[in-house]
Amino acid sequence: MEKVLLIIIALSGLSAVSSHAERQYHFVYEAKNMSEAQRYCREKHTDLATVDSMEVVELLNNMAGHNKQSAWIGLYHATGSWRWSLSDTSFYKPGETEFRRWWVGGPNNSSWKKCSIISSNDGNWDDLVCDILLSAVCCDVTGTNVTFVSTEGLMTWPEAQSYCREHHTDLASVRNQTENQQIVELLHERGDYWIGLYRDSWKWSDGSPSSFRYWREKEPNCRDPNVCVAADFYNSGKWEDLDCGVMKPFICYKKNVPVSMQVIKVRVPKPNSGVDLNDPAFLEEMLVQAKKNLRAQGLDDNIKLTWRKQPDGKVFQKEQNLRPNERNREETRMEKVLLIIIALSGLSAVSSHAERQYHFVYEAKSMPEAQRYCREKHTDLATVDSMEVVELLNNMAGQYKQSAWIGLNDDRVTWRWSLSDPSFYKLGETKFRRWHTGQPSSYESEQCTFMLNGAWFGDPCQKRNYLRAVCCDVTGTDATFVLINSTRTWPEAQSYCREHHTDLASVRNQTENQQIAGLIPSGVSYWIGLYKESWKWSDGSPFSFKYWAGGKPGLTGIKRVCVAAAFKESGRWFDYKCAEKKPFICYKNVPVSMQVIKVRVQKPNSGVDLNDPAFLEEMLVQAKKNLRAQGLDDNIKLTWRKQPDGKVFQKEQKKKDEL
Structure with a gap:
């Protein structure tokens, strides 16, 4: 050995x-209260420890070793801190973040009531438990101007926040009584609706988002308002809440530790x-x-x-045996050819990560939060469209065996028009609906819309009893409707309308709905252009390649489903609620360059077949080593370009004056 x-x-x-990407943790065994520990960490390091993933939990457990005490981490309780989901300070004038319209006696600030609603009856607000299913009010923000939009489906407050952030700007912030009244006038159906005001009880000392939780059983349980959190290493690092004045060891962290590979x-x-x-x-x-x-x-x-494994799953591979004189002759022959090739900068040099460079981010976020991060820092959430990408991500994951968000999601809530040109619609016209009572239903298969006697119904897009369709011819913002009386599935009707007209009919208001109803014979159903998209990639790439785990996708009864790659299962895909917090994978578009050089090899040794596939492959291996020695990284792919007859090397025709 x-x-x-x-x-x-x-x-x-x-x-x-x-293994400590970005953060380095330090145990301090001198007992201090929470405030003293926080001050110490900020002076000597960066701050008290933020524990935001199981990876960090396992790391701290390993560091603790035989120390079975509990130690302060950076989490503490902040009672009564109401804030808006939309946190951009430039959106608010002085005092506007403090506007409230609570009902008489509200809020009651119960420890479990942390999210707020607006009543469409009188515009008053109340605080509720965040996991109740309600509709919501989103906002579209441009500068300091805002437009409010109500949602159709029922969601918890966190689901509503994720939905609004993906499809609009955020859950509605209400800055004054005028905006409060605008929302009330928008809400046609009576009831309560989520708005963006919430009470954030737990906070990290360094200001990181409070998301990951690892409570011990029956924790938190302290009713004292001055509550802080310690990790109990007698219980695998699980958390307990304690009075902040208790004297304990503590854990600091230092950020921006360089990472190399x-x-x-x-x-x-x-x-x-x-x-x-x-x-x-x-x-x-x-x-x-x-x-x-x-x-x-x-x-x-x-x-x-x-260890890095080879494609066959092994670490070590046995090299091909050659007798000493054969090995020397083989190496000499190869070196001579390669000297010519490298001197000419030959072959084709192409980035092996063509167009995309992938990045693992281990900070746990919901799918919409991860999407927003990737779009700000890179290009988008990862699109996984081939086994080549699957294998690349598995290699990058290494010993990481949790799951991570990729860019695939199934939006089962949002209805949209086939004709997507925004200039065709006035404000609010994309939201016009004329659903029949009880429609749309909760059946996930009903993702396309037909009109019958002026009312709308959801139906499977591949309906066996094919329907007729209504197309539209559009000039500017003017539309003319045309009935197509041959029967088709919805996708076939869409293709036909786009080929022969502009698109399947969009219905922007009650006037147009009446126009179409007047064209359609009574009792006959016709497709219109409203539909729900199913599986799609965050960056808009076509969805065709699939790598599901057995029995997946399997979630039902959920408005929106997102996908994570599980590296314990070789990167296979599982479907989850989009609000779950997970690490994620981004990608960045990178420049791709290609250089093609003609290679001339003069008078090869007798018996050397330059077109032998094994010989050509070994030449590529040796050439790659040579390039690496010159400082080029592994993002270089070398290939031979074949001639029309399938060969790489061709014997040149001698000129007449050389005969």
């Missing part, structure tokens, strides 16, 4: 990655007979010994070593 490891360490083998190919010559280098126990022991060796060289414990 020692001999093998000496070779590996001498080559700086394995993969070395900091190095991947080195390891060659082990002539292993002892009977030694299976791919035995998992043997590989694990090698990692343990390697870590000890690195620690002896002065490297700290923020180093993670992993």
Whole structure:
């Protein structure tokens, strides 16, 4: 074992990655109250520890070791702090964030009532439990101007917040009595509606979003208003709430710790007979010994070593055996050809991550929050459209075995028009509906709309008893409606209308609804252009490639479903509620360059077939090594360009003066 490891360490083998990406945690065993601990951490490090994922929980448990005490982390209770979901300060004039329209005696500030509603009857507000199902009021904001929009489906407050942030700007903020009255006039149906005011009880000391929770059973349970949180390492780091004046050890963190990764190919010559280098126990022991060796060289414990597996699942591969004279001749022949190729900068050089570069983000967020982060920092949430991408993400995940959001989602709430040109619609016209009583139903299969006697009904888009359709011809904002009396499915009707007219009919108001109803014979059903999209990628890419886990997707009765890749299941997809908090994967569009160089090889050795596939492949391997030695990274792909006859190399025709 020692001999093998000496070779590996001498080559700086394995993969070395900091396991504390961005944050480095520090246990301080001097007992302090919460305020004193917070002050200490801010002076010596960054702040008290933010624990926002199971990865951090496991890390702290490993650091605690045999210490089975509890220690302060950065979470504390802040009672009575009402705030708006839309937090952009430029949207509010002085004092507007404090406008309230509570009913007499409200809010009662019960510990479980943390979200607010507006009554369409009188415009008064009340505080309610956040998981009640209600409709909501969203807002579209441009500068300081706002337009309010009511939702159709029933949602909890967190689901309403996610929905409004994806489809509009946010849940409605109400800055004054004028806006309060505008909302009341908007709400035609009587009842209560969610607005954006909520009470945020738990906060992190560093201001991070309060999302991840790891409470011990029957916690939190302290009724004292001055409550802070400690991680109990006798109970696997689970949390307990305590009076903030209690004296305890504590955990600080320091941010922006550099992260690096190095991947080195390891060659082990002539292993002892009977030694299976791919035995998992043997590989694990090698990692343990390697870590000890690195620690002896002065490297700290923020180093993670992993083996990178080959496509067949093994770590080590046996090299092809050649007799010494054959090996020397093979290497000499290969080196001579490659010197010519590299001197000419030959082959085709293409980024192997063409167009997309993927980024894991381990901060847990809901799907809409993750989408917004990816669009701000990169391009969008990850689109996974091939097995090549699946394998790439599995390799990047390494030892990470949780699930992470990708960009796939199923929007089962939002109805939209096939004709999507926004210039065709005046304000509010995309929201006009003329549903029949009890429509649309809750059946998930009913994602397209037909009109019957002037009323609208939801129906499966691939209805077996095909329907007729109403197309429209559009000029500017003027529309003419045309009946198509041959029967089709909804997608077929859409294709026909787009080919022969403008699109399936959009119905913007009651006048147009009456026009179409006047054209349609009584008792006959016709498709119109209103539909619900199903599975779609966040960046709008076509949805065709699928990599579902067994029995998935399986969620029913939920308005909107999002998808995460589970790396414990080789990156297969599972469907979840979009409001769940998870790590996520972004991608960024990167420039792609390609260079094609003609390669001339003069007078190859006799017996050398330059078009032998094995020979060409080995040339690519050696060329890649040469490029890497010159400082080029692994985002380079080398390929041969074949001629029309399928060969790479062609014998040049000699010119007459050379004969």
